[in-house]
Amino acid sequence: IREELAQGKSVRIAVADGFKHAMPSILDSNITTFLTGIILYVFGSGPILGFATTLLIGIITSLFCSLLISRLIFEWMLEKGWDISFSHPWSAHTFKNAHYKFVKNRYKFYAFSGLFILAGLISMFARGFSLGVDFKGGRTYVVRFDKPIDAQQVRDALDKTYNLTTEVKTFGTANPQLRITTTYLVDDNSPNADNQAESKLKQGLKLINNPSQIMSQQKVGPTVANDIKTSAVYSVIFAILVISFYILIRFRKWQFSLGALIATAHDSLLVLSFFSLFWGILPFSLDIDQAFIAALLTVIGYSINDTVVVFDRIREFLGLHHSATDKPEEVINDAINSTLSRTIITALTVIFVLVVLFIFGGEVIRGFSFALLIGVIFGTYSSICVATPVIVDFGKKDLN
Secondary structure, eight states: OHHHHHTTOOHHHHHHHHHHHHHHHHHHHHHHHHHHHHHHHHHOOTHHHHHHHHHHHHHHHHHIIIIIIHHHHHHHHHHTTOOOOSSOTTTTTTTTTOOOOTTTTHHHHHHHHHHHHHHHHHHHHHTOOEEOHHHHOEEEEEEEESSOOOHHHHHHHHHHHHTSOOEEEEOOSSSOEEEEEEOTTTTOOSTTHHHHHHHHHHHHHTTSSSOEEEEEEEEEOOSSOHHHHHHHHHHHHHHHHHHHHHHHHHHOOHHHHHHHHHHHHHHHHHHHHHHHHHTTTSSSOOEESHHHHHHHHHHHHHHHHHHHHHHHHHHHHHHHOOSTTOOHHHHHHHHHHHTHHHHHHHHHHHHHHHHHHHHHSOSTTHHHHHHHHHHHHHHHHHHHHTHHHHHHHHOHHHHO
16 A cells, blocks of 8 residues: 555555555465465374464454455545555655665575574584473473462472473462473483482472472373374475465466475574574573474464565566566566565564563463564565575576
8 A cells, every 4th residue: 555655646546456456465475374274284183283273263364354354444444534644754765765685695695594504404413402391201290389379480490490491380270289390300211210300399399488299290201292293294394385386376487486495494494493503502491392383383384475475576576577678686686675665564563572472471482482583583584585586596597
C-alpha cells in the first residue's frame, strides 16, 4: 500500500491495489509454509505432529485475518472518512532509495556463512550438543516441601549445584510437590551413581529455606525415541524438496528452487552450529530438546516464507526489465533493495517479540526463544544474502 501511495494514488485506490498486487506474494509464501506443515503432519510423530497441527491452524487464521479482516477494517475506516497513514514522517523514506550492493558482495556472504558452518560442523563432531532430558534421559525425583514453593527458585538452586540444566515441574495439587529431572551422572551405571545423584540433589535443596522430603525416584530413558528423531529428519528433508518443486512450478526456473533449498539448509546448519559452538559458554541453557525441535522447524518455515517474498519481487523485476541493456545482476540487486523495507520491518516485529520473550519469559523457554531469535536473524540474512546470489551464480545464462 505504501508503494501504491508513493505513485500518487488516493488512499482508497492504494489500499485496493496494494491488496491486489500483494496477493501472489502472500499466497506463494504461505502455500510453501503450508506444504511444510502438511508433510510434517503426515510423516511426523510426537512433538513434530503437534507442531505441524499448530502451524497449519496458524497459517489459515493468519491468512484469514490479514486478507479479509484487515481489508474490512480498512474499508470501514475509509467509509468513516478517517485519515489513514501508513508511515511516520521519520520513517516514510527509510530504504526508499537504497542501493546496497548485495549481489556484488555475495562472495563475502558466502565466506562468512561457509566459515561459520565449517566451525559448527567441526564443533558438532568434536563437542557435540548439550542434550536435554528429552534426548538423553535422566533421573526423576518427586520432592514434597513443607511450604508452598516456587519451581523457578528450585530450578535456579539445582542448576547451580549440578552445573547442568534441570527440569522442574509442579507435580500434583494437594501438596507442594515438584517433579525434578536431571541428566546428572545419567551415563554412569556404577552401583554408587544413584546415591551420588541423590546426595547432590539434597545438597541443592539445602540452598532453599524450605524443608523437603524425596518421595520417589527413578531412572528414565529419553522421551524422544530414535524413530521420532528419524521421522523428524526425513519429514523436514521431504518438505524442503516439495517446496523446491512448488517454487520450480511457480517461478519456472530451477535456480529459484536451488536458492530456496540452499537457504533453508543454510539456516538450519547455522542454528545447529550456534548451539554446538556456544553451549557451556553462554550463561543460559542451550540444550537440544523438544522445544529446540519446534524452534528449528519454526525457523525453517519463517526462512521459506521470507525467501519466497523476495523471490516474488525478483520475478516481478525480471518481467519488467528484460531488455538487452538490462543486466540480470543489477535488476536482481534492485529487486532486493526494493523489498528491503518490507523484509526489515517484518523481521524487526518478530525480533522485538522474541527479545521480550527471551528476557522476561523465564529460564524454561529461554533456550527456545534464543533459538528462534538467532534463527529469524539468520533467516532474514539468508533470504537476501544467500538465496538470491545463488540465483545469480547458477542462472547467468538463463536469466539473460
